[in-house]
Amino acid sequence: MDAVGWGIVGYGWVARDYMAPGIRAAGHRLVAVCDPDPASRAAAGREGARGHADLAGLIAEDAVEAVYVATPNHLHRAAVEALAAAGKAVLCEKPMAATLADAEAIARAVASKEIFYGTAFDQRHHPAHRAIRAQVAAGRLGTVTAVRIVYACWLGRDWSEAGQPNWRIDASQAGGGALIDLAPHGLDLIDFLLGRPIADIAALTQTRVHDYPVDDGALLIGRTDDGVLASLHVAYNCPDALPRRRLEVVGTKGMFVAENTMGQVAGGTVTFIDGSGAEEPVPFDLDASPFTEQVRAFGSALRRPAERAAYSAERDLHTMRLVVEAYESELGGGGPLSAPRGAASRMDYSP
Ligand SMILES: NC(=O)c1ccc[n+]([C@@H]2O[C@H](COP(=O)([O-])OP(=O)(O)OC[C@H]3O[C@@H](n4cnc5c(N)ncnc54)[C@H](O)[C@@H]3O)[C@@H](O)[C@H]2O)c1
DSSP states (O other): OOOOEEEEEOOSHHIIIIIHHHHHHTTOEEEEEEOSOHHHHHHHHHTTOEEESSHHHHHTOTTOOEEEEOSOGGGHHHHHHHHHHTTOEEEEOSSSOSSHHHHHHHHHHHHHTTOOEEEOOGGGGOHHHHHHHHHHHTTTTSSEEEEEEEEEOBOOTTOOSSSOOOGGGOHHHHSSSHHHHHHHHHHHHHHHHHSSOEEEEEEEEEOOSSSSSSOSEEEEEEEETTOOEEEEEEESBSOTTSOOEEEEEEESSEEEEEESOSSSSSOOEEEEEETTSOEEEOOOOTTOOHHHHHHHHHHHHHHOGGGGGGOOHHHHHHHHHHHHHHHHHHHTOSSTTOOOOSGGGOOOOOO
16 A cells, blocks of 8 residues: 555644645654644644644654654654654755764664654655656766756745744854755756766855844855766845746756756756757756655665665765855855955854
8 A cells, every 4th residue: 555644743734735735645644743733733733634733743653654744954863863763754854964073863763773764855756856867867968067947935034834933033043045956956966867976075154144043155166076066056146036946957968957846846848958059948847846756766766675765864865065164164164265354244053
């Protein structure tokens, strides 16, 4: 029986707007949630799920086979450790944790309890990205030289999509600002598209627009160990109506340009431009939501252990290390990008 019984820890914005609909669309079942907030539990009740104020109640639900963790970042570790100890499969939101130490503890917990663990990098499941990956692997770009990503939004001090406090602007809960929130998507996507991770990384950050103490923008540069260059511009200070979700994969024989594919929703466009400048659209399933596909893939791997090779806590830990190294390069870790200048480089990250 393929339908999986899900639990959710942290029934806020992403869980309500994307994961619960994804579970439904995939034909799985949301059995129960854990959330200390009565309004969040009431929202889960409207989805037909039981609400628990504490994790023990969720864990005791035998019908919960897999648990999606979508709390603020600093709470991922405690939830994953408890779920791992109980033998539940876990799909944990990105970033893996608010600190590298917590991410390492998560990797240790899931390894020692031998549970099925994945970080919820939904961009891997967007059909546009799957199409690009397949064509890159088939050699359509020739030698891949660079990946360029813009992934930005507007996040004001009072931003809240589900009536929750804005923990994203508090480094002790989020781990940082726009960089730790948005860059993991692109870093993981590069690994997915190229089949190898970024090895070296550096960053400049800014707190340029908003009156909160975390970075509201960052520019990251990276390189794979075989020499592909990457740039990522992530930001909380970009009006949502501007073009702000763009992915380019460049090679010696052409490039892919994906617009509005990064994010939580289906759709967007992908164009292939060949070495002579001729453009052609790349077809993909415009209706398949990355969250629904993520639920399907995780559920399928839960039933068929051979498919779990697509998931790796160690790989996700490397992505987390890149985030920390990017912040540290800004803080003076050595190298040409190490000297922050004035308020435009201020940030409050403390790993
Ligand atoms: N993949 C994506 O595209 C994507 C999008 C948005 C958020 N996220 C990630 O999802 C997570 C949640 O983000 P959000 O925007 O939904 O946050 P949110 O603030 O809207 O929701 C968080 C929920 O967690 C609950 N919570 C707080 N403490 C808890 C505890 N101890 N146990 C259980 N629940 C608790 C809150 O009451 C709230 O309902 C973050 O890690 C974020 O980075 C990922």
